[in-house]
Amino acid sequence: xxxxxxxxPFFFAVGVFLVIAYAGLITILPDFMNxxxxxxxxxPYTVLQLAGRHAYIKDSCNACHSQxxxxxxxxxxxxxxxxxxxEYAYDRPFLWGSKRTGPDLMRVGNxxxxxxxxxxxxxxxxxxxxxxxxxxxxxxxxxxNIETAYAEAVTVKKVFNVPYDEKDxxxxxxxxxxxxxxxxxxxxxxxxxxxxxxxxxxxxGEIKEIVALIAYLNSLK
Amino acid sequence: xxxxxxxxxxAYGYAFASVFFALIFYGYIYHLYTSKKKGGKDYEKYAKMAxxxxxxxxxxxxxxxxxxxxxEQ
Amino acid sequence: xxxxxxxNYDYSVAKLFAFATIxxxxxxxxxxxxxAFQMAYPELxxxxxxxxxxxRLRPLHTDSVIFGFLVSxxxxxxxxxxxxVLKVSMAESPFLMALGKIHFVLxxxxxxxxxxxxxxxxxxxxEYAEFEWPIDIGIVVIWVMWGMSIFxxxxxxxxxxxxxSVWYYIATFLGVAxxxxxxxxxxxxxxxxxxxxxxWHSVSMYAGTNDAMVQWWYGHNAVAFVFTVPIIAMIxxxxxxxxxxxxxxxxLSLLSFWGLMFVYLWAGGHHLLYSTVPDxxxxxxSIFSIVLILPSWGSAINMLLTMKGEWQQLKENxxxxxMVLASTFYMFSTLEGPIxxxxxxxxxxxxxxxxxxxVHDGTLGWVGFMIIAALLHMTPRMFKKELYSKKLMESQFxxxxxxxxxxxxxxxIAGITQGMMWRATDQYGNLAYSFIxxxxxxxxxxxxxxxxxxxxxxxxIMFAYNFYKTITAGRVIEEEPRxxxxxxx
Numbered sequence: 001x002x003x004x005x006x007x008x009p010f011f012f013a014v015g016v017f018l019v020i021a022y023a024g025l026i027t028i029l030p031d032f033m034n035x036x037x038x039x040x041x042x043x044p045y046t047v048l049q050l051a052g053r054h055a056y057i058k059d060s061c062n063a064c065h066s067q068x069x070x071x072x073x074x075x076x077x078x079x080x081x082x083x084x085x086x087e088y089a090y091d092r093p094f095l096w097g098s099k100r101t102g103p104d105l106m107r108v109g110n111x112x113x114x115x116x117x118x119x120x121x122x123x124x125x126x127x128x129x130x131x132x133x134x135x136x137x138x139x140x141x142x143x144x145n146i147e148t149a150y151a152e153a154v155t156v157k158k159v160f161n162v163p164y165d166e167k168d169x170x171x172x173x174x175x176x177x178x179x180x181x182x183x184x185x186x187x188x189x190x191x192x193x194x195x196x197x198x199x200x201x202x203x204x205g206e207i208k209e210i211v212a213l214i215a216y217l218n219s220l221k
Numbered sequence: 222x223x224x225x226x227x228x229x230x231x232a233y234g235y236a237f238a239s240v241f242f243a244l245i246f247y248g249y250i251y252h253l254y255t256s257k258k259k260g261g262k263d264y265e266k267y268a269k270m271a272x273x274x275x276x277x278x279x280x281x282x283x284x285x286x287x288x289x290x291x292x293e294q
Numbered sequence: 295x296x297x298x299x300x301x302n303y304d305y306s307v308a309k310l311f312a313f314a315t316i317x318x319x320x321x322x323x324x325x326x327x328x329x330a331f332q333m334a335y336p337e338l339x340x341x342x343x344x345x346x347x348x349x350r351l352r353p354l355h356t357d358s359v360i361f362g363f364l365v366s367x368x369x370x371x372x373x374x375x376x377x378x379v380l381k382v383s384m385a386e387s388p389f390l391m392a393l394g395k396i397h398f399v400l401x402x403x404x405x406x407x408x409x410x411x412x413x414x415x416x417x418x419x420x421e422y423a424e425f426e427w428p429i430d431i432g433i434v435v436i437w438v439m440w441g442m443s444i445f446x447x448x449x450x451x452x453x454x455x456x457x458x459s460v461w462y463y464i465a466t467f468l469g470v471a472x473x474x475x476x477x478x479x480x481x482x483x484x485x486x487x488x489x490x491x492x493x494w495h496s497v498s499m500y501a502g503t504n505d506a507m508v509q510w511w512y513g514h515n516a517v518a519f520v521f522t523v524p525i526i527a528m529i530x531x532x533x534x535x536x537x538x539x540x541x542x543x544x545x546l547s548l549l550s551f552w553g554l555m556f557v558y559l560w561a562g563g564h565h566l567l568y569s570t571v572p573d574x575x576x577x578x579x580s581i582f583s584i585v586l587i588l589p590s591w592g593s594a595i596n597m598l599l600t601m602k603g604e605w606q607q608l609k610e611n612x613x614x615x616x617m618v619l620a621s622t623f624y625m626f627s628t629l630e631g632p633i634x635x636x637x638x639x640x641x642x643x644x645x646x647x648x649x650x651x652x653v654h655d656g657t658l659g660w661v662g663f664m665i666i667a668a669l670l671h672m673t674p675r676m677f678k679k680e681l682y683s684k685k686l687m688e689s690q691f692x693x694x695x696x697x698x699x700x701x702x703x704x705x706x707i708a709g710i711t712q713g714m715m716w717r718a719t720d721q722y723g724n725l726a727y728s729f730i731x732x733x734x735x736x737x738x739x740x741x742x743x744x745x746x747x748x749x750x751x752x753x754x755i756m757f758a759y760n761f762y763k764t765i766t767a768g769r770v771i772e773e774e775p776r777x778x779x780x781x782x783x
Contacts, residue, residue: 002252003262007282007455009448009464016461016555022242023559023582024476024511026235059417060349064647070568074717077725086569088502093419094570096506100645101333103729125336130734134332134339142344148483148491155486155497158585175490177373222620246552253545264548268540270457274378275774276303282454 035207039086044153044162045219046170048182048207052148052216055139056095064101067220080107090162102133109221114192117214122195138208140195144212150178150180187209189218303377304385304678307394311370312669312676314398316758318362318405319665323754325355327747334740345413353424355411359657360422360520362405366571367665369401369440370523374461374672375531376444379460380451389448395441396439404432416494420509422516423477427496428658430478437474441467458547462527465555469519477512505563514562517653521661523554525620526593528668533597535615536671537607538777542599546592551588557582564635578638583635590628597621612687612777615665617697618669623659627652642717647736647743648709657703658750665693666757673761676781679768681781686760694753 005012040150045053056062069075071082083106088094088169112120119126122140153172164172172178189211190202198208257263266281332338332348339347373394377383384390407429411417417424425433444467448456456464480496500508534541541547563571563579594723598621600609607614630652634643643649674681681687715735771780 001248003256009445009456012456012461013445013464016465017421017472017671019242019552019555020559021472022238022556025517026231028427054657057417057419059344059347060353060415060419062419063349063352067750069567070641070644072568072641072717074719074725078338078716078729083570085503088506091502092500092505093498094502094505094509095419096659097419098645099647099649101733120588128730130730132333132336132733134336134349136347138344145491148495151483151491151495152497154488154490155483159481159486160501198774242556246556249552250549253548261695264545265540265543266620267457268534268544270379270453270455271534272538272540272573272777273534274381276301276381278381280453281383284452284454 023030026219037086038089040083042087042089043169044090044156044164045216046181046185047146047149047153047172047178048144048212049187049216049219050153051144051146051182051207052209052212052214053095054149054152054212055143056144056216059107059136059139062097063096064097065103065105066100067104067106068096068098069104069106075104078121079104089157090156092156092160105217105220107221109218112217114189114218115194115212117217118193118195118210120211121213139210139213140208142200142209144207144209145211146179146182146207146212147175150175153178154167185215189214302382303383304391305374305672306391307384307398308370308373308672309676310395310397310398311366311373311401312710313403314366314405315363315370315665316761318358318366319754321756322358323747325351325358327744328741328752329355330744330747331465333528334744335562343538344415345501350413350415351419353417354409356422357408357412357424360516361408363466364520364661364665367668368463368466368520369397371524371528371531371665371668371672372440372444374462374676375459375527376447379453379531379635380447382451384447386703387446387450390450391445393439393443393446397436397716398441400432400436400439404429404436407432411494415677416758417498418480418498420477420505421513421713422496423474423509423512425478426494427478427482428494428721430474430480433474433775437471438468442473448514450528457531458541458551459527459531459675461548461551462523462530466524466527466543469515469523473512473515475520477508496739506566506569507571507575510565511559511562515559517656518554518558521656522558522590522624525551525661525664526554528664529597529617529621532664532668532671533600533614533621536611536617536667536777536779537598537601537604539602539604542596542602546596550589550592550596554586557586557589561586561635564640566673567635567637567640579609580635580637580640584632589623589629593709594621594625594628612684612781613667613670613779614690615691616663616670619691620660620663620667623655623663623698627656627660630655641703642713643709645711646712647705647739648713651702651705651709654705655698658694658698658701662750662754668755669761670757670781673764674768674771674781675774677765678770678771678774679764680771681779682760682763684783685782686756687781690756692759693756696748697746697749697751697753700742700749704739704746708736708743711735711739 005015069079069082076082116127123135124131153164157164157172162177163169173180183205186202186207190199198211201208253264270281328338329348329351344350355518369541384394401552408425413423413424413431416426418426443462460532479499481499482496484491484493485497498505530541530547560578560582563575564583601618608618634652670681712732715727715732769782
């Protein structure tokens with residue numbers, strides 16, 4: 001029987017496939033439904049926050065910052081309450097990261113302000129002497145991609161039943177409405193910022209990447 | 222079906238499949254190491270495939286020509 | 295189909311992929327050295343505006359070495375080894391020849407698309423699966439073509455039984471196909487939303503913890519099926535062939551194959567210890583990582599014992615040096631990995647530089663050295679030339695080995711230092727260090743690591759030069775050598 005397998009490439013391949021697929025079937029599938037349940041109070045991201053999340057992904061912030069607080073005293077002292085599975089229910093993709101070149105950002109919104117983040121993104125070493133984080137000045141010039149963020153929100157609402165437009169949940173509406181909402185939400189952040197380019201652009205109805213990014217980081221609590 | 226019975230089925234399925242795979246694996250080991258004594262294969266001869274691999278050298282076990290090939294010849 | 299002396303093995307596709315291996319290797323390692331120095335000297339982030347920051351270059355580094363250097367190395371050796379152990383030439387099938395060439399051209403197109411898109415910041419953020427859906431489709435097409443080439447060649451083989459290397463190539467093909475497809479399930483937002491936003495953007499089908507589980511099931515096993523399985527395929531062919539010694543125990547190689555296939559896939563959970571993934575998945579991940587030592591060492595010991603009684607070759611032949619060191623590093627990193635997967639060790643090591651340190655002893659020592667040795671073995675046979683310089687290979691070996699030692703030793707110290715500082719408390723139980731303290735202390739280690747990477751790159755460029763000179767200026771050889779590769783002093 002064994003030797004037959006070694007001479008029949010097709011059945012050999014089927015055998016290999018079964019053996020390697022077994023572990024995945026056992027470990028991943030059964031908990032799928034369970035892990036996806038949101039913790040009470042968790043809300044999906046607004047369009048502006050989602051655009052900020054895209055900026056975060058675009059520059060691979062997750063290559064150096066984790067978003068996963070492990071249940072150790074040294075971590076909860078430093079970053080706050082440890083992470084719960086349901087808190088990530090609306091994170092597509094997950095951004096846990098695998099390396100902490102910089103600190104964890106899971107609850108950064110609790111202890112950093114718009115003003116601090118603005119200065120830090122422009123020149124990290126000016127706020128944290130000795131920081132090795134790159135300067136992200138280009139985020140002050142690039143336009144936030146509100147349209148793609150809107151497309152993503154609509155997609156997850158349609159395909160995965162993410163509760164947008166429900167009671168106490170972020171509103172989407174039509175693209176025009178969503179744009180208006182994003183501008184309103186951005187106002188508070190822009191008011192707290194100093195950068196003239198960002199302010200001028202906002203006056204013309206344009207949102208820069210940095211504004212969306214700060215909206216996203218402020219929402220991480 | 223509720224979560225608990227899924228879990229239970231999963232546990233049984235897992236235990237059964239693991240024992241099954243382990244048995245096949247030990248059977249395979251037994252087969253490999255007794256095959257030569259029983260007059261079957263000597264598995265070590267296949268190691269020569271890497272050393273003697275020019276196109277002209279004759280294969281250790283030839284692929285049997287299919288019926289169609291035979292007709293063509 | 296009668297074998298005639300007129301037909302020879304046809305290496306045209308193997309040659310094309312060999313060039314790709316070397317060029318993409320230089321590109322990927324160069325970016326690696328740059329980002330290593332960026333961590334020591336952050337001003338280096340400002341060289342090319344937004345396109346030169348660590349964030350943009352890091353995925354480009356990992357993807358160009360994995361999917362550029364490594365995967366083209368796998369393809370190149372397959373198109374070489376496959377023909378030889380199946381005793382059939384690609385020239386016998388015009389279809390397979392054409393397929394191989396189209397495979398190469400498409401591969402280059404996808405590589406170009408990956409480079410451009412990652413520099414522009416178009417990424418899904420999932421490690422080693424950063425590509426957006428249009429590129430994913432391209433990758434699937436390339437992979438299917440490779441599969442057709444494998445099974446096509448097997449279909450017309452003369453040798454009935456498949457050699458162990460072919461087993462490993464088949465497993466690579468199947469494993470990566472399964473993992474890649476499931477991890478990259480995504481919905482294109484442009485089409486689902488009715489025409490809003492960028493057309494290439496997509497959103498993952500899995501959310502949060504599930505996404506993490508699928509990703510690390512992929513992330514860990516991509517390592518298995520790209521960094522381990524095909525490299526074992528290579529060493530099981532090239533080490534016996536170069537040394538003229540048959541594999542120590544062919545039976546052991548078959549056993550380790552099934553053992554590895556079964557155990558490896560369970561170990562992905564060790565990337566998620568102490569996370570929100572169910573406890574039993576974490577425990578499984580930990581246990582199976584340790585069980586994994588058995589089949590890994592089964593292969594590694596088998597390779598080392600193949601040299602039994604022939605150890606003088608280690609002194610005479612630099613190719614044997616590369617391969618023996620590669621299997622030693624394989625043993626080393628397959629021991630280090632399970633140690634890091636023990637829960638209490640992981641609590642310290644996770645998120646620190648010890649992890650990139652571990653990855654690099656595997657990739658630089660095991661994978662890099664094996665591919666270099668394979669290409670050096672193939673070159674005289676593909677181009678019918680004597681290797682240009684033995685001295686150059688000897689010095690390349692020592693320069694690169696020094697580079698690897700600097701790399702992993704500095705990252706060990708850096709990782710453990712950082713892990714200890716994160717958890718250190720003062721006498722009142724408060725955290726002793728702010729985060730930035732733990733960054734500043736690493737500066738010397740980051741510099742040493744950068745130097746280690748630079749040495750490895752220098753050695754690789756010497757290899758590329760040797761390769762180039764062999765083709766252009768090597769002495770022509772009449773007859774193919776049976777074992778040891780011919781080389782000029």
